[in-house]
Amino acid sequence: MTRISVTVDGVRQDDDVEPRLLLVHWLRDRLGRVGTPIGCDTSNCGSCTVLLDGRSAKSCTVLAVQADGCDVTTVQGLAEGSTWHPVQQAFHEQHALQCGFCTPGMMLAAVDLLKDNPDPTDDEVRHGLEGNLCRCTGYQNIVRAVRSAASTMRDGGGTTDSGTTSSGTTDSGATTEVSA
Amino acid sequence: MSHIDPEGIAEAVEEADALSEPTSAKQIGQSRLRKEDARLVTGATTWTDNIQMPGLLHMAVLRSPMAHARVRSSTCPGPRRAPASSPCSPAPTSRRTWRRCPALAGDRRHGAPRPLAAGPRRGPPRR
Numbered sequence: 001m002t003r004i005s006v007t008v009d010g011v012r013q014d015d016d017v018e019p020r021l022l023l024v025h026w027l028r029d030r031l032g033r034v035g036t037p038i039g040c041d042t043s044n045c046g047s048c049t050v051l052l053d054g055r056s057a058k059s060c061t062v063l064a065v066q067a068d069g070c071d072v073t074t075v076q077g078l079a080e081g082s083t084w085h086p087v088q089q090a091f092h093e094q095h096a097l098q099c100g101f102c103t104p105g106m107m108l109a110a111v112d113l114l115k116d117n118p119d120p121t122d123d124e125v126r127h128g129l130e131g132n133l134c135r136c137t138g139y140q141n142i143v144r145a146v147r148s149a150a151s152t153m154r155d156g157g158g159t160t161d162s163g164t165t166s167s168g169t170t171d172s173g174a175t176t177e178v179s180a
Numbered sequence: 181m182s183h184i185d186p187e188g189i190a191e192a193v194e195e196a197d198a199l200s201e202p203t204s205a206k207q208i209g210q211s212r213l214r215k216e217d218a219r220l221v222t223g224a225t226t227w228t229d230n231i232q233m234p235g236l237l238h239m240a241v242l243r244s245p246m247a248h249a250r251v252r253s254s255t256c257p258g259p260r261r262a263p264a265s266s267p268c269s270p271a272p273t274s275r276r277t278w279r280r281c282p283a284l285a286g287d288r289r290h291g292a293p294r295p296l297a298a299g300p301r302r303g304p305p306r307r
Contacts, residue, residue, distance in 0.1 A: 029303055034230035035223020075223035084221070092217040100220030107221065 004068040008033060009077025017064045024048045024059035026067075027074065035076040037101055039133075046132030049105035050074050056112035058105075058131070075104035078111070086152040087111055087145070096145035098136035105132050110146045118154055120147065229304065238304045241295040254297065 001016040008031060017026055027033040027050070036059060039047035043061045050059045051073035078085045087107045090096070097103045106129060113120065113128035120128065125143045134142060219225055244251075 032232055033223075034232065035225065037225070037227070038229070075221075079222055088221040091221050092213065095211055095214075097217065097220055100217070100225065101227075103220055104223055 002065050002068075004065055006064075006067050006069070007071045009072070009074055015064075019063065019065050021064045022060055023050070023057075023062040023064045023067050023072070026064035027059065027072070033074050033076055036074045036104055039101065039105075044133065045102065045105070046109060047102045047105040049108045049132065051108050051112065054112070054115070056109045073108070075107060078107065085111070086157055087114070087149040090145040090149035090152065091142075094141050094145035094148050096137060096142040102132060102134045102136075106134065106142055110149065113146070114150050114153060119150055122147070237300040237302060239298050239300050242297045242299075243295050251296065 002019050003014070003016055005012060005014045007013070008027065013031060015026070015030060017030070024036055024038055027036055028038070036050060037047050038060060039045035041060055043058050046058055048059045049056050051057070051071075052059075052062065052067060053070050054073075078088060084092075085107075087110050091103060091107060096106070109129050109132050110125075113125065117124055117128070122143050125146045126139065129139075129142065129146070
């Protein structure tokens with residue numbers, strides 16, 4: 001067992017894990033952060049994408065011990081309370097999801113993409129999200145949503161109040177201990 | 181048979197101020213915003229794999245790599261990880277309904293989809 005300390009969605013988590021444990025399994029099975037789905041288990045689909053110190057990473061390819069000391073953001077930590085991130089709002093308004101299974105990974109990959117490129121073209125969005133697969137939408141609306149979110153963020157629009165509640169967001173600074 | 185006066189109805193509606201002003205927003209033909217997006221974009225999903233409750237058990241199913249074969253022997257690994265109250269389940273063969281259409285293959289295995297054995301464990305089966 002290896003002792004790790006990871007900040008997940010603003011909450012510091014200390015836990016003893018097996019070195020072979022994958023980050024996504026630790027998030028889901030030990031922390032109960034089941035908003036991050038497991039799609040393929042083989043790094044093909046990207047649905048398990050999280051932000052690791054602000055950069056997108058497929059959490060089925062990352063060991064939990066590799067995330068020691070890191071700041072992990074899942075889809076459940078993307079919104080601020082009931083206020084959605086512009087990417088969440090854009091996915092909703094531009095109909096960028098149907099079943100919603102790929103959506104957490106798509107949105108977090110998009111957040112990382114927009115950090116590097118605040119004004120991507122259609123081709124750049126498609127290239128940036130090529131590691132994420134969607135079987136519902138045909139990608140057209142996803143590209144539209146990412147560009148819409150980029151426009152909102154460029155205009156200084158931060159998070160927008162959706163009027164709906166998002167579960168899973170927690171007060172930052174809190175510390176929890178995971179029991180074995 | 182009573183007579184309905186359309187003009188009278190129109191006057192009544194107008195007097196009651198029950199008509200709203202027509203809006204310029206075009207609704208017909210527009211996509212509707214989905215209510216279910218709220219949980220899907222925030223990770224508050226309730227798919228089967230996301231169910232979490234105290235004492236929740238997962239079941240692993242063993243399938244044969246052979247499409248048609250006879251099971252000569254089998255061993256149960258015992259309650260090393262599984263709770264004692266829910267042991268590894270071999271195929272029951274004594275009851276008629278199970279013989280006719282068993283969930284598990286028993287001593288014979290026909291066709292690819294039929295499972296050979298099933299066993300519970302506390303956490304989800306992980307490769």
